[in-house]
Amino acid sequence: MKTSLDDGCGCFPTGRHYAGIAGLGASALPSGSLAAELPATTPWRDLPIAMLDVETTGLDPERDRILEVGVAIISGGVVTESRSWLVQPGIPVPESSRAIHGITDDDLASAPLFEHVADEILEMVGSRLPAAYNARFDRGFLHAAMRRVERMAGPEDERPPMLRERLVWVDPLVWVRHLISIDYMPAGELGKARGLGKVAEFLDIPATTAHRAAEDAETAARVLLALPKMPTAYGDLVRVQMRQEARQDVESAGWRRG
Helix, strand or coil: CCCCCCCCCCECCCCCECCCCCCCCHHHCCCCCCCCCCCCCCEHHHCCEEEEEEEECCCCCCCCCEEEEEEEEEECCEEEEEEEEECECCCCCCHHHHHHHCCCCCCCCCCCEHHHHHHHHHHHHCCCEEECCCHHHHHHHHHHHHHHCCCCCCCHHHCCHHHCCCCCCECHHHHHHHHHHCCCCCHHHHCCCCCHHHHHHHCCCCCCCCCCHHHHHHHHHHHHHHCCCCCCEHHHHHHHHHHHHHHHHHHHHHHHHC
16 A cells, blocks of 8 residues: 555545535535434434445346345444345356356255345345445446336335435445546556445455455445545535536536547
């Protein structure tokens, strides 16, 4: 690792405070962005967090299916437990996907359908703040799967936070890309994909089996806790993350056009 990681201070890695966010309340965010039961002014590291990871048959959450779900729980700024569920997708596992995570049709032969583990997953995540490394992917697959088994019905504010469509998930990948963009983390060492394994290695976090859900969820949780110079309050974390993700989307669209 090339640089020390200071404790979060609510400032940019340059040491300057995030401009224009100090003292702003939850009202400064779009409605539903925050979990109402988690105070916006609370340090996010003190909140209960559920880090999700899914392994799938492909990249399209409407056409492809989940093969494995992993959840790691953060309590009081510490990873306290993790669990995974293998899931019978109902379709063959493509070779291209099997090459990534190593999950075969034989591994899934006796696995339950998603509808039979959905409530167990929801019980574990409970009212915790949802998080994922590259959250759009995991969130998209989870919501599509939960919608198919009718767990997304009813008023949004009555669902668990992880099933609220407007709620912002904490995403360590957005912060990694931001830290790289300001030369706080070395893009060359981490590679273009900003892969979880490379980031964990840079942060001196031992990563176990790559691309298996429980292990990846636990690694992502430890990466989140190790990232430097994060905003302190939950509301500030979400506000700045939304701003950085929007900027990254614009830059990515420009790169694709180029």
